[in-house]
Amino acid sequence: MSGKYQTVIGVEIHVELTTKTKLFCSCAVDFEAKPNTRTCPVCLAMPGTLPVLNAKALEYGIRAGLALNCQISERSIFERKNYFYPDLPKGFQDSQLHQPLSHDGYVEINTNGGKKRIRIHRAHIEGDTARLLHTGEGEIDESLTSFVDFNRSCMPLIEIVTYPDMRSVEEMRAYYETVKSIMQYIEVSDCDMEKGQFRIEANVSLRAVDNPEITTERTEIKNLNSIRYATRAVEYEIKRHTKALESGRTLTMETRLFDVNKGVTRAMRSKEEAHDYRYFPEPDLVPVEPDRDWVEEIRRNLPELPDARRQRFMDEYDLPEHDATLLVSDKKLADYYESCVKSYSNPKTVSNWVLNELLALLSNARQNIDECKITPEHFAGMMKLVDDGTISGKIAKTVYEEMFNTAKMADVIVKEKGLLQIADEAEIARIVEQVMAENPGPVQDYRDGKKKAMGFLIGQVMKATKGKANPQLVNKIFGEKL
């Protein structure tokens, strides 16, 4: 990162809520439904219809605001944000600008340089627009026809807006992961970015380190369908802004789209020429004044949040920060980990197995943690066999993978596959002698001082016993015979 210029990034995240019904009508919130099957006169903006606020969505909004350390406004209102576009059937969106539901909060992110606080300006509720699908290449420019799916129209959204506190793409990423994790923990959204349930927009500008008055105008980047795209887009923008400053230009404030195929951003076609949304208070909805006791009840019922959970894992389970961070990053994974610890009370061991073995298995099988066949009982059963020497640690890995694939208990697998550890000293001694006889060279190397030759010899024993030899005994016997 050039020391001459400083990147300034602000982020807007839209979180789609998993309430049963939409924000202003009783249509079901259903991400799997066929297009235009979850609609009604209200969310289609038919003449004469009126919005009615979904109380659960309000509750989720308050929950999110509290989890983001925000103040919950005593009074907030909805406002009409007016513009014309095919995905906006009323010709206005019900949003909150001047008096949002919650404001002035923060999250703490972990960066290479330590912890950093990212301040949140506001977290408010609004109704989503319909979904546009463009034929052809999927980009609006190349298509001749666009389709509108009104299932998404009026789905409840929380919009979270930060102050421009981030200084790098890494910080932006960390912020994204942190907020996603929090939203999952408080169970207001599934945060599936591919399904459009978690959408990000970035605002980027660049300024001179020694003179912050030399700054580019900020660019808003839209159409960032994954955190990877967001990262690439922001990196491109930083380059573009750097070029500008270096040639003495400061750019103009604008909105740009990220072109995935070309890896660049470009100015948006006039979606709405002017950005004058003519906000005014929504006359069809009464002001929102949440009962303070209710807000406190919601606060009391907040689950343990990722930060607190990570700290507890470090304190209670004596885990290093890195491991604890990985475990709490996904609430379901953290829940799984803790239920395993309940069954087998060696947290460090459990952590190793989960992080080193289970995550890879899940990834390869494209499974989620809630599809995992290895229950805490499975795991405890396997560890018992390791602890009492029935199988070696190495064999346990094979058993573990087999449990993952078949859901059979460890003892059944060991029996079926004949994986019992060989712990008979005489038997091991016989094999050691055979290996030594077959490999005089390495034996001599070891005796000459090349300690590494031991590894090869042990490997040969393991090969001959198909990994079942008890490693401690093998070591001991080699020690005696060499």
Place this chain on the structure above:
Amino acid sequence: MDLCHLTAHEIHDLLVKREVSAVEVAESVFQQIDNVEEKIHSYITLTREDALAKAAEVDSKIKAGEEIPPLAGVPIAIKDNMCTNGVLTTCGSKILCNYVPPYDATVVRKLKEQDAVIVGKANMDEFAMGASTETSHYGVTRNPWDTSAVPGGSSGGPATATIAGEAICALGSDTGGSIRQPASLCGVVGLKPTYGRVSRNGIVAFASSLDQVGTFTKDVADCALMLNAIGGKDEMDSTSVDIPVPDYTKSLINDVKGIRIGVPKEYFVEEGTDPEVTEKVRNAVKVLEKLGAICEEVSLPHTDYGIADYQIISAAEASANLARFDGTRYGYKAEDADSVTQLYKRTRSEGFGAEVKRRIMLGTYVLSAGFYDAYYLKAQKVRTLIKNDFDQAFKRFDVLVTPTSPTPAFKIGEKMDDPLTMYLSDIFTVNCNMAGVPGMSIPCGFSSAGLPIGLQIMAKPFAEEMIFRVAYTFEQNTEHHLKRPKISDE
């Protein structure tokens, strides 16, 4: 007298006594429509078959000995900005020339629950913007008292249907006077309830913070029956208020002794008001005084800001409410547009009339960056001042009485060239909407040309009972409400 000229409560009595059938009543109304509709043009759509079928149904229930609700079998006209399931609903506009709603407005549903007979959809100024029913895409409605004169607006059709016997009573909507002014010009009782008393669900929105559904009836008793039927909190309308609906017929009391009546002096200025209007209204006040009411002058100092204030706020809200009419999901759609923007522009340019376009542009302007504070925000503050005037007045008075309209019915075409003059027709009615208070117009006399003149009675929020009492007393001690127009060649 023909059945079509009776009131709902009279018809109910006859039905219950089995002296007439509901079908006979409906047929009388449709016969009258056949007689006069060509001259008056109260309706855009008639639902004759359904109406007669419903009437027959009511007759079966009566025959079977069932008790019937007060409005059962009563033919009612519905202003065409109220959604009726399966029946064309145009709002008097070309842009909804083919719109058939898939649901009933709440008030329509409530009337249907009482087995009322829906006659048809009544004509109106386009999107309720007007004071003369001259801007409808479907033709002008004429005043039955003088077919060269306007009936008032925007609920012209409901008013004329009621007085001409083309319906027994009607539902209308009132945003700045659109029930009370035509009621005054047509010699019927027109009520705009307190904002929030009646559900707006299914009423095509003009100005969301001002619109209210109300009634046209030939007398105050019918008005009470109608309000009983349509009032009440609705889950589908967040702005409807959770206050129980009393039985308004209990307020039909012929006694105003000791009732304090305020007469706001700002409503009795010479300029712009026909002297005959002032005379008849002052006489009405004297009548009430003689009957024991205590009448006193009062000041509502911010009255004069009302029209400008109303124009700004209603246009602003309308500009947003009408944004949904773009040709993509329902309604009129322009042909051969080659882009979305062109589709929107052509559909709206071709589909909306001149007055509607005027107000959308005005509304957009007052909300735009750089002007919001000076116009819209300022207007909302003034609105609070207007409301305060009423709050203060109602501390001292039970009701306020004023003229409803500055003039009797004016000639068709007379004010169409000057929108501002047209806007001034609402000068006495708009502040009632701005403050959200209830207001009723009742007949109180006729001009020398034989045109009706209306008295407006206003009360504090949710005090309709007080209005009913004063109106009923006045009505029972006068005979204006008994007169019917002679429609030439009837």
